[in-house]
Amino acid sequence: MTMIPEPIPFTPIELNAIRSSHQVRTFNIPIYQRLYSWGHKEINRLLKDVLDAANKDPGRDYYIGNITLHHNKISQCFDIIDGQQRLTTLWLIGSVMRSIGCQGWDLFLLADGSPMLGFAARREDERFLRSLIGANIDEPAEIVDEDINLIMVDAIRSIKEFLRELSASETERLSGFFLRQVNMVAIFLPDSVDLNKYFEDMNNRGLQLESHHILKATLLSHIDPELQEGYGKIWDAVAQLDQYVEYGLDGGLSFNRAKLLNIDVRIMSFFNAGGNGSDLPTLETLIGEGVKAGRQRQKEEQDPDMIREKVGSIVNFPEFLLHCLKLFLKGSDTSGLSVEDKKLLTGFETYFNISDADRFIRHLFRCRILYDEHFIKSINTEQGYCWEIRGIRQMDPSKDEYVRTCAGKDALLVQLQAMLNVSTAPSLWFTKALAHLIQEGDDQIRLLEVLGTIDRSIAMNFLRGKRLSSVLNNGTGTNRYWFYNLDYILWKEWTTGSLKLPVVRIEDHREKIRNFQFRDNRSVEHIYPRNPAFDTWSTVPIPEGVDEKIKDRFGNLALISVNSNSGYNNQSPDQKRWDFIHRTNKSGIESLKLAFAYGHEDWSVAAMIQHEQDMMSVLRRYHNLPEEEPILSEGPVTQ
Incomplete structure (x- = not known):
């Protein structure tokens, strides 16, 4: 049996030791890996998480995930099988830190004077990384050619934009924390592994068990067994944020939409559906659900020609759960409750009373109905994606047909939400807007006024008493x-x-x-x-x-x-x-x-x-x- 090395901390000394002890010069991203794709949101979240950890407990190790490696004896490098997006981002962060004078990064960034990170069959990306080693990267677009992955260029801008908000001492502290305390768990594949089959299996298995699957099992375990099936179906429908909620419910679209129009009177009819008792989902069945998640669910519809419409959500499901939890806990001190998806289980363990499981899922369903009715979704069109709010409308009072469509008066609300979505974090506006709808009703004109007030408050916070110029x-x-x-x-x-x-x-x-x-x-x-x-x-x-x-x-x-x-x-x-x-x-x-x-x-x-x-x-x-x-x-x- 091949010996698997111990987990390797993410520090320049240890990474350098990997190369020396295993006679490995570089880390290589194989040709079958996709291009670098992390955007501003992912990069900003990583930097913010690490900065928060550095401020909270600067002497404690902070783990940021796994990296799966395989020793390539021919090229004498480690092929990165899983974790290339994170490692590439760390390399780009290090290059920016080094360019502004932070010390200690060379052992991680360089191997024999060249970038530690390599790209098989993507020489333009390698040239770009090599150019960063000695470049002043104030404006990286000036040192790239037309074939480069421009997302890397944008990543550097995002990193520099984040660091500009920090003082010199904060930047130095963050740099030191990255080098001394940030860790990745390295998993080394044995030589006997068929890499092509391993990579294919890894792609085919879909999503693994996620935190919201665990939370679902925990909440359902505290609900009357006679009602678990109905509550479980509602949870599953709410969780599919890439489509409107009625697509995930039993019954035809017009039938579901007619019921969704009257939230307070008929909402419980959804929960009672199928409530004939069922076994609590086990870990095994939940993993099965995770594997199936992301695949299009096959459902019987009244209209066999119906095409399930996919939309883009401004928040993911764990984030949506945490926003809803904040609103559920109205009147309690939730100042420490984060809406970051990785804090889902911690947030519920700290703030939520499990005896309220049934009430919370009903609240969650109500929030999801309001979300679909009054918040933007991205819709793919032949001209690219666009932002729309599609509410349920009965087009002809004489016909029992209900559709999702845009209303002309929605244009201002769409543009204001779209602006807030691309310019700020949802925590600055989404929770407040959803709270308004829950507390004061679903008048969209009033919602526009509320969002305008929120926007002006955000602007005043960014000004912090300074002159606009x-x-x-x-x-x-x-x-x-x-x-x-x-x-x-x-x-x-x-x-x-x-x-x-x-x-x-x-x-x-x-x-x-x-x-x-x-x-x-x-x-x-x-x-x-x-x-x-x-x-x-x-x-x-x-x-x-x-x-x-x-x-x-x-x-x-x-x-x-x-x-x-x-x-x-x-x-x-x-x-x-x-x-x-x-x-x-x-x-x-x-x-x-x-x-x-x-x-x-x-x-x-x-x-x-x-x-x-x-x-x-x-x-x-x-x-x-x-x-x-x-x-x-x-x-x-x-x-």
Whole structure:
């Protein structure tokens, strides 16, 4: 039997020891592994979790999961069978830490002067990692070619964005905690394992047993056995957030939707269905459920031609459970209750009284009905995904047919929720909005007012008593919220006819603005580039020393995707404007702020100043902020 090494802590010394003791030079990501795919949300969660652990107990080891390895004797490296997304993210975090002066990362990042991490048959990714070792990665898009996985570039921006919010001492402490206390459990596969079969089995088994499966079993065990089946079916329907809840319930769609319209009177009829007693699900059957989760469930429907519609949820099921728990515990101190999915079981063990299991599942069902009726979902279309709120409507009073459809009055609510979703964490707004619906009813006009109040409160928290100009004029360090928030206000005022500013000339501009969609863009675009490949822009008389730093002011900035940022590169403003018009005519507006900036045909300093004044006036008017002095009187704020 092949000896399996002991778990290896994630520290540079130990990783270096793995290479030396096993004659291994690097870690390799095999060709059958998918491309790196972690986005801003996953990266930010990892960094926040580690920072919280470092602040709470800096001397205690913090485990972040497993990594499965196999010793490749031919190439003398460790092939990463499972855990490549996490390890790649750790390498990128280390490269950013090293670039800003944090010490001690070389033993983890480097092997014989080259990156410790390698990519089989993806040389462009290897070249990118190699370029980071000696590069100043303030703007990684400048050092990549068109074949690179741009998600890595965006990952670096997300890491730097997170670290900018920390002081120098906090960053050093976080760096040291990563190197000394963050651990991964290394699992070494024996030489006898058929790697292709192992990888295939790992993919085919679907989702493993998850925390919400364990929670389901625990709650059902405290419910009358005669009712367990009905409650279990409700739980399963609520858990499928990739579809509307009626698809997971017994019965036809119109029948279910008619019952869902009247929550208070008829909600219990769902729980009583099938309540003829059943055995409590065992661990074995729950694992079976986990394996089946994610596969499309086959159900009998009244309409055999019905196609199950898939939608995208703004929260996952464990997060939804924790949001609902906070609302269930109304009146109790839940300040320490996190809504992060990995805290699900801890949250329920700490705050929940198990004797309330039946009441909680009924509450959970009510929350899910309100969620489907009043909150955005992402819907895939031929033009890409879009945000919609689809409530249940009876289209013809003479017919017993109920459908999910959008209402015209929903547009403002859709855009405001979409803006909050891409710019902030759900914990800042989702729980409060859902609480309003539970407590005061489901009037969507009132919900829009409540969300507007929440949004203004978020803005005031981001300002923290500072002047608006001081938080906006920070180049790539400007909080992304302000770009998203401005785009929402521009869309709202333009569609209601109250905004009278020139906009770039594009095909069907009225329709394109009306159909503007919020995307999870993270890249700050400098309209006049920081490192131009042409002569300096035209200027007007401005204070001495301002010309170079004015590029980082809010008037010269916009928020776009990393792909677009790389495409614009260091072109002149005129070239970028033409490129923006071409892209917009083809696929829609990416940034409303940019569309109004390019309403100025000649991007001079004067145009930038005017655009900044216009945009700040829009923000001040919406948030009821006082007027400020002329924008150049105090000079720009540097990064």
